[in-house]
Amino acid sequence: MIERANNTVQVGASNEKRKVQAKEAYIVRQKLDPLKTYILLDDVWTTGSSMMAAYEKIFQAGARKIVIAVIAKSG
Numbered sequence: 001m002i003e004r005a006n007n008t009v010q011v012g013a014s015n016e017k018r019k020v021q022a023k024e025a026y027i028v029r030q031k032l033d034p035l036k037t038y039i040l041l042d043d044v045w046t047t048g049s050s051m052m053a054a055y056e057k058i059f060q061a062g063a064r065k066i067v068i069a070v071i072a073k074s075g
Contacts, residue, residue: 001038002028002058015047022053028061037065046074 005027013021032038038058042051055066 001030001032002026002040002054015049018047018049019053022049023056025050026054026057028057030061032058032062034062034064036063037067038063039067039069041069041071043071044074045070045072 003026005025040051040054040058045051051068051070055068058066
């Protein structure tokens, strides 16, 4: 459903760079069902840039029920 559009690395990047990279990092190639529930899972929440960018992409693709889960928070 959602996949990486490029191979950018967030580790060690500044908060501003993370936000810019994250907005271009993901792609959804299909229309999503607004009645289904979609789960986004991330291993570590540092700035939230990756998760929020992924959320925005699947929302734009039609998802309306989106659950976010994170394993650990950095800092």
